[in-house]
Amino acid sequence: MSRFVPLSEMQEDEQNEEETTIQEKVIALINEAQLVNSNDKKLVCLNQVRELIVNKDPSLLDSFFEEVAAFQQDRSVDVRKFVIAFIETACKKDCHYLMRSIQIIRYIMNDSNVTTEKRSISCFIQLYRLSLQYLVKMKTAKKEELDMWEILKEVKLDICSKLHGENDGLRTMVIKFIETVIILQTKKEPLSEPPRAVELEFSLDMVPLSHPILKQSELREESGILLVQLLELTGFPSISSVNLMTCISSLCAIGRQRPLHITTVIQTFEVLQANLPPSFTSSQISSVTKHLKSQLLGVLRQPGSLECRPQIVTLLTVLGAPQSEISKNTPKDVSLASKRTRSDNEGLHSKKAKLDESEEGEEFSSRGNILMEAIELTTADLKPLLTVESVVELVMLSMSNLPRLLPRSFSHSFTPIAAAGNDAQVTQLARLLASQMTAAGIGIGAQTKGLKPSRKGERPVVSDPRSGIREPTPEEEREREILERERLGKDKQVEQDETDPADLAKSLAELSYLGSLLGLPDIRDPQFPLAYSAFFGTEPMEVLPTASTGESSHSNLIVIKKENDDTTSPKEDDSKWRQSLAVPQKLKKIRAFDLSSIVKPLPMNEQERLSVAAFKRILATETGGSSTVLSQARTKLVIHLVTQFGGEFNKALLVFILEDLRSHFDLALSWLYAEYCIEEQLLTTPTSGTCQYENCLIGLMSGARDKLDNRDRLFTRLVLEAPKITPNALSIIKSYCRDEERAFLGITTLRDLILKKPQGSGDFIEALLDITTSDLEMARLQSLHIVKRFYSRPSLSMRIEKYSIRSLQKLLSDHPSFQSDTELEVASEWTEESIKICSGLFLSLLPINTKLLKELAIVYTNTIPTVKRIMLKLIDQPVRSIGMNSPELLELVEKCPVGAETLIMRILYILTEKAMPSSELVKHVRELHKRNSNDVRFLIPVLHGLQKSEVIAALPEFIRLSPNVTKGVFDRLLTSSKGESNISMSPISPSELLIALHNIDCRGDDNLMKAVIRATGLCFAEKGVYTQEVLAVVLQQLVDQTPIPILFMRTVLQSLSLCPRLANFILTILTKLISKQVWKQSKVWQGFIKCCESLKPHSFQVILQLPPQQMEEILKSSQSLRHPFAAHIKELAQRGSVPKSALQIMERLTSS
């Protein structure tokens, strides 16, 4: 917007200093308002502008109107609202701005903001009145005024079209607008309530019949149509209480100001009072009832209401108004007024006739009068019929149609009947019945009045504000025909309905479409006419057979409507809507539109197809975000439909949920729970229910399997949150566990189920245990891990234990057998794998519960050797973790069942492999050995724990074992002395061991002797252990013994051969032996000789020390010694140091 400098204005107003400053101020403020960003500041500026223009100098309005109006395009709602307020003020000041203002309002009204939309309507209400007041003064039709009137009509139509919009607040304003239009476009009457201010006054009678722009008949017709719309709005079952109250106020205002319409209004209220929307809460009902009551009292106060005062009083009594209040609000001049009314009434028909000729529009009120007359006729007809007996019978008949619970509305609107049975009350009852019957199109009144053959001619010509007078469209014609037919069918129910079904279906489609466009009220309760007809002897009308089909046919209607909508383009739709606005709707008003009587159910499959299609569309309305009230309601609706109808709905919902299980998870759960609840209810009755819940769960789970990632925990969540896991559902989880890809998820799901659903954990744990014997190693290990953790729970331990034993006992059979999927597989041979599978669980439990060792021993003793061998291998880990301090283990070791020796042995080996045996263990092994003394093998593992004496005592037994075992024993005894750890010390030192070997008494036992020799051999083989020094110690100790051990000399010789350095030491040994008269022990003596031989020539010195007899003996027996020794003697003789005896012996030997 360019800056505005009104130069001409300035020149004109130069003389007025003050005015100029105001003008300058205004300019400055407008410029500032254009520039500032803040809405608040902008509003402050603009408000100042308004203040200056309106209050200080209205003449400036002309200069600045457009400048301010230009803010209509501002982004801020508040600024736009200011513009509306501004032009409103401007128009009130000077009606020359009307044209421009209306254009602005039209612009702003198309705004998407509801607030400005509402504000524009409230402004337009005033502008419309001002415009009419302005236009009516026009004597000739100028183009400008004609254009203005066209725009006015356009905006008016636009506002009226919003009556069926979404927004309650907006609708409130539209209702108010319609009220104003009706009042402006009808004639003032003598008894009209006067307007509050003279300047507000405008009514149709101010418009001259020959006005160039405004056409009286056109305006009247339009007001008539609008009144019907307003009246019908009160019958909408979905109307909000706010709108209903606005409607009531508006109708009462119309009634007060235009008494001609009071009858119609009261008539509508009578129907409304008995048919408040069922969705209202008690407080809404009391608010509406109270509102209606006070509004009616307001009408009653008006002298114009005299004509139908009895009806108003009756209605007020029904609404619970006390008599005192009624009489307080009744005007005093009754007698005078009533007299006049009566004369009016008498002249009504003649006046009507006159009016009908000249003023077509009067027809709307006469339509109301026809309705009233119909009700009066029916009332008169009914009244004599209402004897006590017939009323009782009527009550009894209706009894079955009453709801089980007292509806809220009833308790609020019910007032006890004070004087039951008196004439006034009977009349009132007859009236009530009559008004409902007439509304339903039955009864004598409706028949006589509603079936006037002139009806067609009476139809008012429709006015379209843009196209002027037009003929009814073919569609409207058809609609009317259908309505006609429907009414005929209803009124002459005794006759057969001759309409053919195909025609009916077509009519239905059309009707529902038109009905939806016209905002046709919902089908009213058909029960009342039924009860009536049954009682009064006419044929009952066709009523939809059951509630459920009623519901489905209803949804069909929606479907048809929707489909029709789909085929209509928005623009076309809009124009149709406008046309429909202009359709004379009074036809429907006269007899209630009862679809049920002309509707035939669609074929089953068609119903199904349509309902499923509708359901799918409901599903497709997802908006995202589960917290909103709307989507909660949607979920409820969907679940309700599915649980109630199942079948195709189920499939559709399942497909929908599985499209994106994650985001539809809540829906899935709600569904599951709903099905579950239903099933639970069915279970309480003996009839077996369907397994709908299971189908639903299975469907979801299998869907999850197909759609989700193999490790997606959503599956687990689904299973966990499902109210119940059925056997089939469990088998799906099991199938997960058998699948290598999904086993992980399956097992963790089972685990969580056991943890979180204790009530069904029996089945779950059983399933989990089955996996522990699965041939899928990964699954097996994982499940074992989990089961082990569960084992510590007292509630589960027994079950797990039993299962583990059972599976271990499978090893007793000759061939392995497995439960794989469904059939029992029998393999021919036990393999390591199969044994591992059977014993896996048991062995993993073993360290936790050592009491199970007993079972192990029992099974072990009875199995075949192959199994035994593998089992010995498998127990390694568990036994190691049990350790040697477990009492049960010690007990088992001590008792050692027959046949389990190898097992015990293995256990002992495992235990002592890397640790020093505990004293407890040694004690128990010792006990075992004592009882079972022939088997020294038990002692081997615990050698390190034994006393030296015990080792020595058992030594003969050890060396008698197979060479390998003996070597093992010696290894243990010798190696550990090196000390792998400090604790593990052999009880016997290597030298002691060798000495002990020599001291074994093996006289007369060659085998033992051989064993000892072998054992010493083993010792000598350990060169690292038996060093020169050790051997020297051994020899030294042995030589001091008496008698010398038999094998002594053998050891000496071996020592010599191993360690030649020992030669000198051995010579001293030999010398010692001489002193011990070694020749007395023949074996040792032979050894002695051999030793001398191997030590020659150093041994000659020793030989010389022998007594002569022995010296001779030695030289005789050993040829190899003889000559070297002789040479040695000779040498010695030369030096003269040879004993005589030696020389003599030598001579004897050489000579012989």
Add this chain to the structure above:
Amino acid sequence: MESLRFAVVCSSNQNRSMEAHHLLNKRGYNVKSYGIGSVVKLPGASANEPIIYPFGTTYEDMYQDLYQRDPHLYTQNGILQMLDRNRRIKPSPERFQEATEDKFNIIFTVGEKIFDTVIDDIESRGPQIYSPVHVININIQDNLDEATFGSFLFCEMCEMMSDSEDLDNEIELILLEFEAKHTTRTVLHSITFY
């Protein structure tokens, strides 16, 4: 958006409406309070002898007057404290029927009679600017405790209404929600136009 304009109406513009006025003011709502009766009545020495002032008398004058009469009695029954609070809020009680220039979005009333009178009064002025106003009634007894309790109820409702983006469209839901929360309270609602 412009903030909502609230009014609270009781009979004398002393206790119930002022208590609510005080609280709503403190919470930052745009609020005014009114009495609907023909005169301002305060409890006197006995139930039959109410003290009567014409509308327009300031709270300050009433305070001084009662203090002169019987400081003990009027301290005991809480009237002086109430007047003291009131004089800090505004100078004097206002009569609803006289304040025709003030336009509101919401009018709270504390009794059915007051509710009816308010609606009748607005309607008797005739439509001028066609601006809708919601009149909402919750019955509250005329004593200090109930007034305090009532003020919290009104405050809660104000909060719900101020949170609403389109009050005219959502008022029904708001009232339903409110009633669901306070099941013992019946809410009367009506709509009329300035």
